[in-house]
Amino acid sequence: MQHSDTQKGCLYIVATPIGNLQDISQRALHVLAEVDLIAAEDTRHSQKLLSHYQINTRLYALHDHNEKQRAEQLLSRLEQGMNLALISDAGTPLISDPGYALVNLCRNAGIQVVPLPGPCAAITALCAAGLPTDKFTFAGFLPVKQVARREALACLKSAEMTTVFYEAPRRVEETLAMLVEELGESTAVVLAKELTKTFETFCSGTATQVLDWLREDAVHQKGEFVLMVGPAEQSNLDIPPEAVSLLTLLMQELPLKKAAALTAKHYQLKKNELYQLGLELSS
Known part of the structure; x- marks a missing residue:
C-alpha cells in the first residue's frame, strides 16, 4: 500500500542521524516539519536537530520511564486525527530505544504506523x-x-x-x-x-x-x-549448541574424558571431537 507522507491519524517512525546531521533523509525532514507533534526520547537533545533544520514542530517527551503512561495519551491524539512522529536521540526508534509500547498499542488499535528508513548504529557498524x-x-x-x-x-x-x-x-x-x-x-x-x-x-x-x-x-x-x-571457529559448528551446553555442564562435575563420552552417547556424536572441544573450552 502506498502512503502519502502526511496522512491523518498516522504514526511515523522516523530514523534520525547517529552523529552526522547530514545523514537525515529529505523525507524525514518533510515529515518532521508537517506532523502535528513529535514524540522524542529527550526533547532537549532533539531540539538541536530540529533547530538546525528550522523545524518548529512541538516536541513531546516519550522515554523509558514514562512510555507506558504516555502511549495511551498519544494514541488518543492519533484517534482524533493528529499525525505524530516518533524519534529517538539517535538512529532508528525501537532498536534498543523506546517506542515498543506505543507502536504495539497503535497496531492493536488499528492506527497506521509508517516507518521511514534511515540510520541505525548496528547496521552502520x-x-x-x-x-x-x-x-x-x-x-x-x-x-x-x-x-x-x-x-x-x-x-x-x-x-x-x-x-x-x-x-x-x-x-x-x-x-x-x-x-x-x-x-x-x-x-x-x-x-x-x-x-x-x-x-x-x-x-x-x-x-x-x-x-x-x-x-x-x-x-x-x-x-x-x-x-x-x-x-x-568452523570446527565447533558441526556440534549442536545443545551438545556444547551439556558438555560444558558435565565438565564442571566430571573428568573431561567422561563428560565427552556421555555427551557423545546422548547426541550420537564422536567422542574425540567432543574431547577436543572440551580442551578448547577449558583453555
Missing part, C-alpha cells in the same frame, strides 16, 4: 566491520550485571553467525576482558566507536588485540560503542 554479514544476530545492550553479562558472552562459544552488541563506555573494557576469558584470546572482534562523527574509529583483530587497544589510551574508552563478535 556491521557493514564496514569485515565480519560475515550473510546472517547475524543483533543482541542490543549486554546485561549490566556481571554474572548475566558473562553468561551472555559464554553463549557465543557455538555461535554460527556474527553477533552485534551495543556497549556503554564505562563497561566496554570489562566486557572485552570477559570476552577474552569466555571465548578465548583469538576470537575475532571488531569495535566501532563514534560512528559518523569526526573521530569515527574501527578497531579490529583478536579479542586480546582489541582489549589491548582499549587499555593503551583512556580516550579509546570514550564514546558510543558497537561491539561485534565473529562466529565461532
Whole structure:
C-alpha cells in the first residue's frame, strides 16, 4: 500500500542521524516539519536537530520511564486525527530505544504506523566491520550485571553467525576482558566507536588485540560503542549448541574424558571431537 507522507491519524517512525546531521533523509525532514507533534526520547537533545533544520514542530517527551503512561495519551491524539512522529536521540526508534509500547498499542488499535528508513548504529557498524554479514544476530545492550553479562558472552562459544552488541563506555573494557576469558584470546572482534562523527574509529583483530587497544589510551574508552563478535571457529559448528551446553555442564562435575563420552552417547556424536572441544573450552 502506498502512503502519502502526511496522512491523518498516522504514526511515523522516523530514523534520525547517529552523529552526522547530514545523514537525515529529505523525507524525514518533510515529515518532521508537517506532523502535528513529535514524540522524542529527550526533547532537549532533539531540539538541536530540529533547530538546525528550522523545524518548529512541538516536541513531546516519550522515554523509558514514562512510555507506558504516555502511549495511551498519544494514541488518543492519533484517534482524533493528529499525525505524530516518533524519534529517538539517535538512529532508528525501537532498536534498543523506546517506542515498543506505543507502536504495539497503535497496531492493536488499528492506527497506521509508517516507518521511514534511515540510520541505525548496528547496521552502520556491521557493514564496514569485515565480519560475515550473510546472517547475524543483533543482541542490543549486554546485561549490566556481571554474572548475566558473562553468561551472555559464554553463549557465543557455538555461535554460527556474527553477533552485534551495543556497549556503554564505562563497561566496554570489562566486557572485552570477559570476552577474552569466555571465548578465548583469538576470537575475532571488531569495535566501532563514534560512528559518523569526526573521530569515527574501527578497531579490529583478536579479542586480546582489541582489549589491548582499549587499555593503551583512556580516550579509546570514550564514546558510543558497537561491539561485534565473529562466529565461532568452523570446527565447533558441526556440534549442536545443545551438545556444547551439556558438555560444558558435565565438565564442571566430571573428568573431561567422561563428560565427552556421555555427551557423545546422548547426541550420537564422536567422542574425540567432543574431547577436543572440551580442551578448547577449558583453555
